[in-house]
Amino acid sequence: MKGGKLTRLVMQCALLVFAGPLLTLLVQAVSLRWPFPSLLPTVISVRHAVNLLWDNPRLTEAVASSLGIAFMTTIFTLLLAFPAAKALGVYNFPGKEAVKLLALLPIMVPTATVTMGLHTGMIRMGLAGTFVGVAIVHTVFTLPYALRILMHVFELVGDRHEQQAAMLGASWGRVFYRITLPLVIPGALSAATMSFIISFSQYITTFMIGGGRIITLPLYLVPHVQGGEWHVASVYSLVFVVATLGALTLMQYLVRRYYRETYFLSP
Amino acid sequence: MAGISVIGVTKFFQDKPTLTKITLEVQNGEFMALLGPSGSGKTTLLKIIAGLEVPSAGRVYINGVDVTAVPTERRQAIIVFQDHSLFPHMNVYENISFGLRARGESRQTVAEKVSAMLDIIQLPDKAQSYPQELSGGEKQRVALARACVLEPSVLLLDEPFSNLDINLRHSMREFVSELHNRLKFTCILVTHDKEEAFLMSNRVAVLLDNSLEQVATPEYLYRSPQSLQVATFLGERNLFPGVVQGGYFRSVLGSIPCDLPDTASAVATCRFDQVLLSRTVGELEGRIIQKAFAGRSTTYKIELAQGTVVTAVCGQQQFAVGDVVRVGVNSGDLLIYPA
Amino acid sequence: MFLTLTFAYALAYGVVQSMQAGSGAYRGGFTLQHYRSVLGDGEFLISLGATISVAVIATLISNVLGALLAFAMLRAGAHGKLLQRVLQLPVILPHLIVVIMVIHIFSQTGVLARLAWWVGFIDNPNQFPLLVYDRLAIGIMLVYLYKQVPFVALLAYDTLRGISGKYAEVAANLGASPWQTSTQVYLPLLKPTIIGTSLITFAFAFGAFEVPFLLGTPVWRTLPVESYLLYTNIDPLARTHAMVINVLISAISLTIAGLYFGVESFLNRRQKGGEV
Numbered sequence: 028m029k030g031g032k033l034t035r036l037v038m039q040c041a042l043l044v045f046a047g048p049l050l051t052l053l054v055q056a057v058s059l060r061w062p063f064p065s066l067l068p069t070v071i072s073v074r075h076a077v078n079l080l081w082d083n084p085r086l087t088e089a090v091a092s093s094l095g096i097a098f099m100t101t102i103f104t105l106l107l108a109f110p111a112a113k114a115l116g117v118y119n120f121p122g123k124e125a126v127k128l129l130a131l132l133p134i135m136v137p138t139a140t141v142t143m144g145l146h147t148g149m150i151r152m153g154l155a156g157t158f159v160g161v162a163i164v165h166t167v168f169t170l171p172y173a174l175r176i177l178m179h180v181f182e183l184v185g186d187r188h189e190q191q192a193a194m195l196g197a198s199w200g201r202v203f204y205r206i207t208l209p210l211v212i213p214g215a216l217s218a219a220t221m222s223f224i225i226s227f228s229q230y231i232t233t234f235m236i237g238g239g240r241i242i243t244l245p246l247y248l249v250p251h252v253q254g255g256e257w258h259v260a261s262v263y264s265l266v267f268v269v270a271t272l273g274a275l276t277l278m279q280y281l282v283r284r285y286y287r288e289t290y291f292l293s294p
Numbered sequence: 295m296a297g298i299s300v301i302g303v304t305k306f307f308q309d310k311p312t313l314t315k316i317t318l319e320v321q322n323g324e325f326m327a328l329l330g331p332s333g334s335g336k337t338t339l340l341k342i343i344a345g346l347e348v349p350s351a352g353r354v355y356i357n358g359v360d361v362t363a364v365p366t367e368r369r370q371a372i373i374v375f376q377d378h379s380l381f382p383h384m385n386v387y388e389n390i391s392f393g394l395r396a397r398g399e400s401r402q403t404v405a406e407k408v409s410a411m412l413d414i415i416q417l418p419d420k421a422q423s424y425p426q427e428l429s430g431g432e433k434q435r436v437a438l439a440r441a442c443v444l445e446p447s448v449l450l451l452d453e454p455f456s457n458l459d460i461n462l463r464h465s466m467r468e469f470v471s472e473l474h475n476r477l478k479f480t481c482i483l484v485t486h487d488k489e490e491a492f493l494m495s496n497r498v499a500v501l502l503d504n505s506l507e508q509v510a511t512p513e514y515l516y517r518s519p520q521s522l523q524v525a526t527f528l529g530e531r532n533l534f535p536g537v538v539q540g541g542y543f544r545s546v547l548g549s550i551p552c553d554l555p556d557t558a559s560a561v562a563t564c565r566f567d568q569v570l571l572s573r574t575v576g577e578l579e580g581r582i583i584q585k586a587f588a589g590r591s592t593t594y595k596i597e598l599a600q601g602t603v604v605t606a607v608c609g610q611q612q613f614a615v616g617d618v619v620r621v622g623v624n625s626g627d628l629l630i631y632p633a
Numbered sequence: 634m635f636l637t638l639t640f641a642y643a644l645a646y647g648v649v650q651s652m653q654a655g656s657g658a659y660r661g662g663f664t665l666q667h668y669r670s671v672l673g674d675g676e677f678l679i680s681l682g683a684t685i686s687v688a689v690i691a692t693l694i695s696n697v698l699g700a701l702l703a704f705a706m707l708r709a710g711a712h713g714k715l716l717q718r719v720l721q722l723p724v725i726l727p728h729l730i731v732v733i734m735v736i737h738i739f740s741q742t743g744v745l746a747r748l749a750w751w752v753g754f755i756d757n758p759n760q761f762p763l764l765v766y767d768r769l770a771i772g773i774m775l776v777y778l779y780k781q782v783p784f785v786a787l788l789a790y791d792t793l794r795g796i797s798g799k800y801a802e803v804a805a806n807l808g809a810s811p812w813q814t815s816t817q818v819y820l821p822l823l824k825p826t827i828i829g830t831s832l833i834t835f836a837f838a839f840g841a842f843e844v845p846f847l848l849g850t851p852v853w854r855t856l857p858v859e860s861y862l863l864y865t866n867i868d869p870l871a872r873t874h875a876m877v878i879n880v881l882i883s884a885i886s887l888t889i890a891g892l893y894f895g896v897e898s899f900l901n902r903r904q905k906g907g908e909v
Contacts, residue, residue: 037705038712048734063742135890137840139857140879143864228727231842264730366806379803383821393807
């Protein structure tokens with residue numbers, strides 16, 4: 028079924044359509060002036076773009092907030108997802124399907140809607156406007172993905188190894204550290220990556236729960252978009268993409284390094 | 295005119311050879327077994343004949359026609375895989391009739407042919423069932439029916455019985471043999487099981503290390519493996535290393551006349567069942583160190599004076615571990631190969 | 634011991650969910666009065682209609698295009714695998730950035746408009762059709778498509794490759810032409826995947842906030858945006874109406890979720906009977 032000219036055309040179009048727009052982002056980022064109707068920017072200045080990034084305490088604060096919250100979210104997610112995924116993936120208990128359903132719900136219900144519902148609750152608990160509060164809300168939305176991934180891993184792996192170790196006399200902590208963890212690390216990293224990305228790109232949740240006191244990168248970006256400041260918006264977007272890709276590559280690198288040291292089961 | 299001719303077929307997968315200059319002729323209507331260890335390229339050869347793979351070099355002929363460039367849809371060579379690959383979204387009737395419908399046969403004809411086939415495979419009331427509802431043996435029969443209903447001139451079977459348990463395997467083997475007698479297609483059966491190959495085929499082709507080592511009838515192969523590799527693969531043989539000097543093979547067995555040129559390294563083999571044990575008669579002396587009773591036969595391991603261990607299989611079990619026995623082999627039974 | 638942890642977790646979960654729905658219900662004071670007033674409101678109905686239409690159209694187009702693209706990728710062999718890697722980028726990109734890109738290209742002063750000027754089609758920006766912030770939600774749709782088509786294509790491609798390895802070979806060997814194999818083998822086996830992606834894309838398009846918020850026309854708003862605007866209104870009655878809308882949105886989303894799980898378990902049952 029090797030295709031001919033039409034297939035090749037489709038491939039090239041797809042490449043153009045999906046990879047192309049990123050180029051415009053890049054060009055916008057370095058063009059100081061690009062008035063209609065010129066096809067190319069009239070003034071290109073990389074230096075200006077760099078200056079924009081360099082001397083900008085609010086931007087740095089936004090990036091730091093984003094990263095911080097994303098890390099917090101990831102940790103919360105993993106802490107909660109691990110035991111739940113293990114229970115759901117390995118054991119059988121009454122009501123299992125119901126719990127599964129409940130747990131995977133936030134993917135289907137719209138973010139904004141759920142957030143509005145959580146908002147009053149958060150205020151009452153005094154968590155509105157705090158980093159922790161925002162991270163908690165992010166966790167609500169990252170948990171389903173992390174759970175899905177980890178459940179899968181646990182389903183594949185089962186608990187025979189832990190049982191084996193326990194029979195041989197290992198303590199609970201030892202079992203976890205030396206047996207469970209290594210088997211699950213690839214899935215855990217995948218779940219962590221997802222959580223990080225999702226948290227990093229959250230807008231409406233941070234906006235509402237943060238109550239204006241917490242500014243993350245997306246929140247910093249949006250006013251520029253609404254105000255039509257394309258140059259600035261593009262530069263910040265690139266920061267966004269770079270930060271996300273950077274975090275992703277880091278995690279993937281760690282996974283690969285880990286894989287080289289242990290030859291474990293490929294999922 | 296041969297049913298299948300494979301001439302000089304070579305196949306590389308990412309620079310690694312899977313098949314090297316295979317030349318094979320299968321007679322029209324013949325049942326040939328392709329025997330070899332896992333990974334020896336048997337499946338690849340089958341796929342090349344079926345048209346699912348393109349050889350890196352060489353040609354394939356079916357019924358005298360060069361089909362090397364013919365796509366699989368138009369070849370008359372149907373392959374049945376180990377995991378039967380029944381379409382899960384179609385019931386038995388739709389699976390079996392798939393090829394007929396693809397050809398555009400009328401609904402009437404299709405119904406008749408499928409119904410006849412269902413009778414042959416003895417599943418007349420499973421027409422509406424789905425593959426998931428069938429047992430392993432039933433699925434395999436449906437897969438065979440799906441292929442045979444198209445009346446192919448060539449049927450290619452890729453280890454179709456490996457997934458079935460023993461009793462089922464026996465009945466399926468009989469079933470396929472009967473099918474072959476009835477429909478008279480040319481058939482190649484790929485297997486790594488010697489017994490299966492011997493039982494079912496007219497001739498056996500031994501594929502070792504990506505090349506064809508020997509093609510012969512089962513009896514001939516059993517008695518006279520052509521090379522040391524084939525002999526070792528067929529197994530159940532004792533190996534006696536030695537040297538050839540001046541027309542004689544010298545080893546722990548003594549000096550045996552041999553017409554190989556002088557070699558520093560040669561091996562003589564004999565089958566386990568060709569070793570003669572007796573309390574009184576035999577050139578060599580040894581002690582029984584192991585005995586394994588398996589019903590029809592008993593396997594003994596005997597340690598000879600020089601330390602060599604010989605395995606013998608015989609129908610009697612008169613000896614016990616520790617017994618001293620005399621061991622002999624007819625020199626006519628010994629096959630000597632350069633190593 | 635893990636069990637107790639999970640129960641605690643599941644409980645916390647349930648609490649969160651009910652809190653969310655609960656706030657909506659409490660605000661309503663357990664009367665249906667607010668529901669009636671919201672449902673009777675013209676603007677609400679327009680929003681509902683618009684939101685559903687946009688979601689349906691986006692789902693249709695993205696799933697059809699995605700499936701076709703997946704087929705093309707399958708036929709393209711190595712190029713297809715390359716595209717598979719490229720397509721992962723749109724899936725990862727946040728909607729915000731896609732919005733920016735769409736505005737760059739399709740706005741009246743965007744790249745396409747400038748090309749049009751160069752070719753001589755228009756003389757000034759206003760002559761270029763309004764594609765973003767427009768009544769037909771074209772801009773919004775473009776953002777959805779940019780994210781969803783790769784999503785559908787990637788999932789479909791995976792499925793197709795699985796089918797290709799196993800069943801397509803057999804079908805061809807039995808004499809089926811490529812077209813016959815496509816319609817009788819690939820398509821039916823692809824259906825479950827596409828149903829899944831359709832439900833997901835619909836749910837997403839229906840409940841999305843950021844995109845219609847930034848690219849919407851002032852003439853109408855999608856339901857989530859409408860809800861948000863009411864929620865941030867000082868008037869407490871507006872807040873209540875917002876929660877009512879939220880409950881309705883949740884109800885619709887949960888129905889879709891139910892459908893999705895229903896389909897998934899139906900398929901699992903079909904396959905579990907299964908293959909060695």
